[in-house]
Amino acid sequence: MNTRRHVSLVLSSAGLAAFAIAGCGGSSSSGGADPASLAPATSPLFVEATVRPEGSLKTNIEDLSKKLAGISDPGTLIVDQIDSGIAQSGEKMSFEDDIEPWLGEKAGVFFQRYDGEDFSGVGAAFQSTDDNAASAFVDKLAQTSDSPVTQGSYEGVDYTTDSEDGTSVGVVDDFVVLTEDKQTFESVVDASKGDSLADEGKYTDAVSGAPADSLADAYVNIGALLDSAGGQVNQQVLDFYNSLGYDLSDSTALASVVAGSDQVEVDVSTNAGGGIDAAGLTDFIGSFPANSWAAFASPNVGDQAQKIVDSFDQNGIPGSIPPGQFKSALARQGIDVEKIASSIGDVGLFVEGTGPSDLGGALVIEAKNPQAATESLGKLTDLLRNSGATGFKQIPGGFSISDPQDLGQQPVEVVAKDDRIVVGYGDQATQQALSGGSGQTLDSSSAFDDAAKSLGGTDLAGFVDIAPVLKLAESMGAGSDADYQQAMPYLQKLDFAAVGAGSSGDLSTSKIVLKVGD
Secondary structure, eight states: OOHHHHHHHHHHHHHHHHHHHTTOOSOOOOTTOOGGGGSBTTOSEEEEEESSOOHHHHHHHHHHHHHHHOOSOHHHHHHHHHHHHHHHHTOOOOIIIIITTTEEEEEEEEEEEEOSSOEEEEEEEEEESOHHHHHHHHHHHHHHOSSOEEEEEETTEEEEEETTTOOEEEEETTEEEEESSHHHHHHHHHHHTTOBGGGOHHHHHHHTTSOTTOSEEEEEEHHHHHHHHGGGSOHHHHHHHHHTTBOGGGOEEEEEEEEOSSEEEEEEEESSBOOOOOTTHHHHHHTSBTTEEEEEEESOHHHHHHHHHHHHHHHOBTTTBOTTOHHHHHHTTTOOHHHHHHTEEEEEEEEEOSSTTTOEEEEEEEESSHHHHHHHHHHHHHHHHHHTOTTEEEETTEEEEOOHHHHOSSOEEEEEETTEEEEEESHHHHHHHHHSSOSSBGGGOHHHHHHHHHTTTSEEEEEEEHHHHHHHHHHTTGGGOHHHHHHHHHHTTEEEEEEEEEEETTEEEEEEEEEEOO
16 A cells, blocks of 8 residues: 555545544643644645544534434544545554554645646645654554655655655654655645744734634635636636625635534635625515525625626626627616616525425515616516517516426516515515515524524524425425435434624624534
């Protein structure tokens, strides 16, 4: 078995992370060692994970595993699977004898370069609680390799390199380090002496806001990735994001995974700009029908729409509209796109129904200027009527389009009333959306209330009730799919998904919570 396959073995062990070790005993304390202190400073992507959780994190993982999969001892189960894989490879090693004795609490994986398609300069560092045991593991890798290995030393640090694939392994400070080549290994040694990602201001700023109890954190230097990719990046895409207020050239992002006893949370923050004020979205979404199983909203969409319109007008649409003619082309059709955009406030969407016969939903637009919105809808109605659009029918406040072959059993209705414009699928959903909070609404639903509370201080921007989604999927034939059947026992344990959004200082923030039932 060659060294690369050994590396894959250890990386797989770390990838299984908390679940692999959660059920194992023994102390894993490794002091304050930080895997980022071995990552080269220029690494645009770095992932750090807790591979040997303790205390409340360990308890949460065990509780979550039991509720979601019925597994009370996930560590033992997955270690058995790892050992089974080792045995099948013919290698005379085991997790208990060769990895567990030295494996510490944290591990990190870094990626140094990106060409637009693939990463290179990849390596991983695993905290070691026993450098003697770690060195014995590295020696055993070399002794059992089925291809020749060479011994090397760099700045006083010994390592071995597989002559067939270049993979290098060694112990640096209190870490077992595995890299794809010896140049990358030597860059780790350099980083360990003071020029590391842990010393970079952008990295430290990004991770300073990470949840204290996160299971894993993924750091991305967006600007560095774009620079590394060079010509592979579509400049028109960058110009589009710039027009929306996103500065990708000098930005970073951080995603953190937090494991609770009955939920999984993902927090994302970025200083790329484009932050939103989501205050009030919870009330807006709460005004949707009570039987909605999915509901989302975004604030001040008109402001973003105006920026998009300006971008299209400035840059044009390749192959369709030359630069400087987007607005005028719409104006010739009687559509004042700037007036429309300026009249749009918050925008929401809900979906209801658990089968093809009762499936419905609507896009709900809050109008800052109801009169302008009504006038614009009237012009669009006239345009469609004069064009002889298939299935077109004028109705009070707007129009409907019916096409059973393409649109399904219900018509699409576009109607303006008071301060709302609604694009609804089915008349019932359209009327519910126009009612704006009368009748039974989502804010009276316990699941919706629980979803809002699960986000803590973050404003709710989206909600999905899982059970009706599964019913709809089965009514449409998913029950006969083998993959769906395999996933069903786990999907049935999920209660809801909640999405939150907001901003904190210069950071745009978002949060996703997946709640697991008993």
